[in-house]
Amino acid sequence: MTTLADRYVAATLRSVPAPRREEIATELRASIQDMIEGRTDGGEETAAAEREVLTELGDPAQLAARYADRRLQLIGPRYYLAWERLLKLLLSFIPAMVGLVVGLVAATDGKSVGAAVGAGFASAFEVAVQIAFWVTLVFAVLERTNTPLHLPDWSVDQLPEAPVERQITLTDTAAAIGFLALFIAYLPLQHFRSFVPADGAGNLPVLDPALWSFWLPFLIAVLVASVGLEFAKYRAGRFTWPLVAVNAVLNLAFAVPVVWLMSADRLLNPDLVARFEWLREGHNLKTVTTVVVVTTILVVLWDTVDSVIKARRAAR
Template sequence: MNLIDVYIHEVTRRLPEKSREDIGLELKSSIEDMLPEGHSEKDIKQVLDQLGNPATLASNYSDRPMHLIGPKYFDLYISFLKMIVPIAAVIALISVAATQFLAFERGDTVLNVALDIFVLSIWRIIEVFIQVFFWLTVMFAIVERVDGIKDNQPRTMSLNKWTSDDLKNIVYIPKKRAISKRYIFVSLLWTAIWATFYFFASHLVGVYEKTDEGLTFIMPSLNQDVLNSFSSLVVIVIGAEIALALYQLFKGQWTKKVAMLNVLREVIGSIVLIIVIIHPNLFNPDFLTYLADNFTISSEDVRKFIIMAVMLFPIFSIWNCVDGFRKANSR
């Protein structure tokens, strides 16, 4: 077995077909030049060691990049990834929630549905992340290879070289005024949670007791018919909350206008909350009696305590409104 020929084959098999023969011949003559007269295998090995890894040598010959995504596109690639993954995750979550809520209507237990949503959501998010990651990487790897322009200038979102004009497209947001994506996510999540509890109160809100089969729902706290009679008002509140969250996402920072709309949302929310909570038939009488027996007070007192506790929410609202203006005014 001839080490030199094997080495040359190892180099040329990595090269484009048309240049293989020429490079092979040149390498062979160069290697032979390097060998002393009457050389041994040891000499050959020494020379080949000097030439180094055939893969490296071949990559020096070829113009193709030795990386999947190079510095030219890396920043753009990461930006796209950061932009697309959250959007795809939210869409996946919404679809999971929508399909699972239908399970409620079929009369599944609360715990089951909650667990299903939780597990499925995590799976879906992992799945979506892998999909986005894979396709985006493939796309950029292809762009890296077909890109005919041989400069190494990193690309911006406009796919061109960076110029100072790009700065005009960036909205500068001071940190104190910024509305974080997490804030928006939490407020949307909060809306989704309370809306779920509101419309499925007869399944979710009530007394649970521990039995052999785990937690069992004994009685609802609220009268679902009363809740449903306010549904158009509540839909307005949900709409206002989602609209404000999207507006905040779009603005990205606290301004006077955002703070004012925030106040409007809190006012609508608080008014509807008060209207609903003081409805005389809101609470399930069985539930009030159940609590009254446990605490040895009258069921009317129980109702008053609950209403007082719920009234703490508007206090949070006031704090939230003030905080909005404080942030809007900070520099």
């Protein structure tokens, strides 16, 4: 056998278990010889036939993996879908939650808004990398050890409904949830970090601190429920009359307290009003109150009417 074939056999044997090397070497040499003879019998030169045979056999490392029954993949098809679904699920909420918590903690510790946002993004990215690494490592080990996952078998009952045009897209849902999350985060954040410095150390809260006894926690609960409604709307894919009703109730639950508190001069922090002389002059405070009340009513009416119109369209 020529040197070129010997080199190919040697390269293949490097990656196979030692106890099987002699057996595989004998089998591989015989296969190469038979393939070469098959070509030379047809009139091809031995050197050219040998080169073409070895090229046809391919990379020795891949051939060795086939002999050793070794997978040349980190995660194979048996585990890939489970790995992908779990990874997407964990990455969909854990990094965002950790980033939000870290950002809020950094903000309450006196860091600037930019530093708090940076800390939140950095923590979210680090958590995402850690999740991806450890989940992938676990599934790679399962792949190598052939550990069964004991997942339920697939059935036709798991088939999704035929795709239909969605009224509520993922982009709309993400934007709405992002806005609500920022609003929820702002309510406690403004108590510690606002744009108005106090006479001494710290900052003046924009909203009356006395509202923390009931109204601010109530409004936060309404906003959290609104986040849940956004998930329900996206899952339904369209507006339904029950969703319209819940949306209207949540709009009223938010708007009525805001309008009443603002009209009664109980929403804004009295110290904040006292700090700005222009608010105390003439009807300026009343003008601000009117703007807030009218804006709140218009936004609630628009959102409620819009949901009714979309529900009627979906019902046709």
